[in-house]
Amino acid sequence: MSYQSDEEQVELLKNLWKDYGQPAVLGIAITLAAVSGYKYWQKMQHQTIAEASSLYQNLLDTLSVEQQNQFSVPPLSEEQKATVNHVVSSLKNDYADSQYAAYATLFLAQQQVQDNQLSAARASLEWVLAQKPVPEIQTTASVRLARVLLSESSGNGQQVLDMLTTLNAGKSYEATVESAKGDAYLALGDRKQAEMAYRKAVDSAQENGLNRPLLQLKLDDLASLPPAGDEKRDETQPPQEG
Incomplete structure (x- = not known):
């Protein structure tokens, strides 16, 4: 059931109050509030995912096509490293529950290993695991953390x-x-x-x-x-x- 305006909803509640009394009206009001809240939550979720996706795309845009096609992490310039660090920090702070934050942090950990920053790489991978990601990301992060620990x-x-x-x-x-x-x-x-x-x-x-x-x-x-x-x-x- 849908209504064209807030005014129509108010008018409907007035008529229900007159015909059925307080209990029925309260029940319907609670239901309408729950539906509205759920729709708002869905809207915010979609907005959050879109914003996280946009940030992650910024990370990919930082790399050249040749770099993105490399199996291992290619050397990054200082400017690229600064951009990657900024994007990863933003994703971790504002969208920690998204898979984009996990993927970006995995990429950062690879770069940290290449730069022989093992302690930083370990912290990055431990952060990913602390978010309790999907099994595929959990496995990848765990194996990479294992290699860092052994190194x-x-x-x-x-x-x-x-x-x-x-x-x-x-x-x-x-x-x-x-x-x-x-x-x-x-x-x-x-x-x-x-x-x-x-x-x-x-x-x-x-x-x-x-x-x-x-x-x-x-x-x-x-x-x-x-x-x-x-x-x-x-x-x-x-x-x-x-």
């Missing part, structure tokens, strides 16, 4: 494993997650578990028709290492036979 210190291996083990990643992300787990196991010195994780990552990539040569390279490099314990053997002594 900071091999002692973060267990923390990384704890985080990735509880991650509810989809099948399409299995290769990426298992590869990160393998890195964590290797940081902890557990080569057997690392090999199992890399193997699982390679198999998952092949099952999904993905070409991930770096995964196979990790597995091959691990297989080429001497057996555990041989690294500490006194090289001046010949190997024992038998």
Whole structure:
């Protein structure tokens, strides 16, 4: 049901008051208020999404076409970095619940890693995860955070494993997650578990028709290492036979 004007709604309420009394009129008034409030909320939501989208487009416009087509983060000029920082800050402050804020912050974290600002990158990724984003963004941010933590210190291996083990990643992300787990196991010195994780990552990539040569390279490099314990053997002594 719709009404052409506020005056018609008021007139309708007057007639209902006269015919049915206070309870009916109050009930209808509450319903009309709820409907109006919901429509206003919808309007504001659409406006918020449009504004966040516009800000995110500003971030993309900051990059050249060649930069946007690169798989890894290309070097940015100081002017571009300033623009990116401003856009990301605006999105985080005013539109924290939007996916645009999450995507922009993921991009910023990539740039921070490239600039060797690991602490800043960790803070950016932790912010994304704190917003409880959709599963795809959560998985991406978690894996990237795992890599940052391992780059900071091999002692973060267990923390990384704890985080990735509880991650509810989809099948399409299995290769990426298992590869990160393998890195964590290797940081902890557990080569057997690392090999199992890399193997699982390679198999998952092949099952999904993905070409991930770096995964196979990790597995091959691990297989080429001497057996555990041989690294500490006194090289001046010949190997024992038998």
